[in-house]
Amino acid sequence: MNGEVKTESKLEKILRSGQFAVTGECGPPRGADAEVIRHKCKLLKDKADAFNITDNQTSVVRMSSIASAVIMMQEGMEPVMQMVCRDRNRIAIQSDILGGAALGIKNMLCLSGDHQKFGDHPQAKNVFDIDSIQLISTVRRMRDEGKFLGGDDIKGVPKLFVGAAANPFADPFEIRVPRLAKKVAAGVEFIQTQCIFNLKKFSEWMKGVVDRGLHEKVFILGGVTPFKSFGMARYMAKNVPGMDVPDELLERMKGTPKESQAEEGIKIAVETIQQLKEMKGIAGVHIMAIEWEEKVGEIAEKAGLLPRPSV
Amino acid sequence: MVVGERKPFDEITGMLEGHKKIMVLGCGGCVTVCLTGGHDEVRVLSSQLRMARDNAGNPIEIVEKTVERQCDPEYVEEVSGIVPDVDAVLSMACGAGVQYVAERYPGMPVYPALDTTFVGGSTKEGYYVEKCxxxxxxxxxxxxxxxxxxxxxxxxxxxxxxxxxxxxxxxxxxxxxxxxxxxxxxxxxxxxxxxxxxxxxxxxxxxxxxxxxxxxxxxxxx
Structure with a gap:
């Protein structure tokens, strides 16, 4: 799938040129120290094409996504500004879209956001004025029609490449392809999926995506997360909603001596990427090495994804 | 219906500190149906309050009354003869009812005995869920x-x-x-x-x- 490049996003250019894209992730710190971001950036630089900056993920207060993205750009990297609907109404959302674009951000990921129950401020009032699908159509309208949700004209439109998430492993499975179709109808241009551990189920979902021709309308990046240990694998299997870790992977991690578990986790991630590269409709991978940024390069290298193209 | 849940007992006694004679006012509407603020609950709460205050050596006099609905001025008017004789009203209605009573009787402290929780219904007796x-x-x-x-x-x-x-x-x-x-x-x-x-x-x-x-x-x- 090609199509006209609509923004200055490197990620968009790579995807539209038909090259296999790689995105990574960088979680902002729980403090005002910019050096934390700069340090993570040094570990991640040139290991992927663009890097998600999470937006108060799991509802834990962190440095803002926009501010962290700006620090990342100062390090010569391309951020994907994540934005959740939990903490902002449509006024704040549109204002932050304008601000982010003005500061040079080129990519945005539209998310509903984890419920605040999971975070460090479960007492907070949530917003959810609009949902992730409505956020997609909002930012597309701002960019392509130059209109605010309220209908007024925008002077100086935000040129953002618009992404969203998809979780093929959540229930009910049967609407997971139709739900992607809804996001496509709203105007999403790239998708990063939930971490893929159950490749069989993921292939089944991708078949549905391809059968409906959705892979020709949206770039799909498969989500990959390396296990640091058996403990982490077990935690993700049991405690993270919407996560599907098959027993055979748990057994494989459990059967590995403790000192080699990290290595085994990386091996599994690399194998997953290799299988994703062969899968019809997959345009790239999204490597989420949670608080393990130093391993992104190693995974990308072993999966044959380096060096990254320059566009 | 509007569903309410009785506040923790300590919170209620805290509000009533310093009062010697009160009216506990029930509501015959939604909160009667959800078993938290009707005639029966007025009796139970009043007994508990009397007992607690007696035990503390600080007795309280309580007038028990339940009206058809507290969210209607017509019914709130029915207690106009009692209000001047008490020094506070503890309303067991939803938040709407409490406000009708407060509005009708200026200068009279009116306290909520319930937390108004949601609009919903029951799935079985004593089990209520939010619907709207x-x-x-x-x-x-x-x-x-x-x-x-x-x-x-x-x-x-x-x-x-x-x-x-x-x-x-x-x-x-x-x-x-x-x-x-x-x-x-x-x-x-x-x-x-x-x-x-x-x-x-x-x-x-x-x-x-x-x-x-x-x-x-x-x-x-x-």
């Missing part, structure tokens, strides 16, 4: 008769989110995923086509976001 958030623009036509605003934890109009697991919500395995229920209903109605339509951004002006609301029957305004 009174958003002011009913969408149940599109969602198979199940409200995503009141019953999805994120009020998603285009759900379910990625946290729906085996029919349950990510925030609590005891809570049904509203979108799973919606999908089951749409399927049973053969209306899955409705799911594929994206619901547009909501107009929250009819919700409380538009300011306090009113509903006026013009034909009664003459």
């Amino acid at each position: 958030q009174t958003c002011g623009a009913c969408k149940l036509f599109y969602t198979g008769g199940i409200c995503p605003i009141a019953r999805c934890s994120k009020s998603l109009l285009n759900g379910p989110c990625g946290g729906s697991t085996k029919g349950k919500c990510e925030i609590d395995p005891e809570v049904d995923c509203a979108w799973q229920l919606i999908l089951d209903r749409l399927k049973s109605l053969n209306r899955m086509d409705l799911y594929e339509e994206n619901m547009a951004v909501n107009d929250w002006r009819t919700n409380r976001d538009g300011g306090p609301r009113k509903m006026i029957r013009e034909d009664f305004q003459r």
Whole structure:
């Protein structure tokens, strides 16, 4: 799938040129120290094409996504500004879209956001004025029609490449392809999926995506997360909603001596990427090495994804 | 109906500190049905309060009364003969009822004995669940008769989110995923086509976001 490049996003250019894209992730710190971001950036630089900056993920207060993205750009990297609907109404959302674009951000990921129950401020009032699908159509309208949700004209439109998430492993499975179709109808241009551990189920979902021709309308990046240990694998299997870790992977991690578990986790991630590269409709991978940024390069290298193209 | 839950006893006794004679005022409406603020509950709470204050060597005199509805000036008027004789009113109505009583009797402290929790109904005796958030623009036509605003934890109009697991919500395995229920209903109605339509951004002006609301029957305004 090609199509006209609509923004200055490197990620968009790579995807539209038909090259296999790689995105990574960088979680902002729980403090005002910019050096934390700069340090993570040094570990991640040139290991992927663009890097998600999470937006108060799991509802834990962190440095803002926009501010962290700006620090990342100062390090010569391309951020994907994540934005959740939990903490902002449509006024704040549109204002932050304008601000982010003005500061040079080129990519945005539209998310509903984890419920605040999971975070460090479960007492907070949530917003959810609009949902992730409505956020997609909002930012597309701002960019392509130059209109605010309220209908007024925008002077100086935000040129953002618009992404969203998809979780093929959540229930009910049967609407997971139709739900992607809804996001496509709203105007999403790239998708990063939930971490893929159950490749069989993921292939089944991708078949549905391809059968409906959705892979020709949206770039799909498969989500990959390396296990640091058996403990982490077990935690993700049991405690993270919407996560599907098959027993055979748990057994494989459990059967590995403790000192080699990290290595085994990386091996599994690399194998997953290799299988994703062969899968019809997959345009790239999204490597989420949670608080393990130093391993992104190693995974990308072993999966044959380096060096990254320059566009 | 409006569902309410009695406040913790200590919070109630805290409000009544310093008062010697009060009226505990029940409501015959919703809170009677949900077993928290009717005639029977007035008797129970009054007994508990008397006992607690007796034990503390600080007795309290309590007048027990229950009116048809506290959200109606006509019924609130019925206790006008009692109010001057007490030094506080403890209302067991919902938040609306408490305010009607307070508004009618200036200078009289009126305290809430309940926390008004939600608009809903019972699934079995003594078990109540939220069904409606009174958003002011009913969408149940599109969602198979199940409200995503009141019953999805994120009020998603285009759900379910990625946290729906085996029919349950990510925030609590005891809570049904509203979108799973919606999908089951749409399927049973053969209306899955409705799911594929994206619901547009909501107009929250009819919700409380538009300011306090009113509903006026013009034909009664003459």
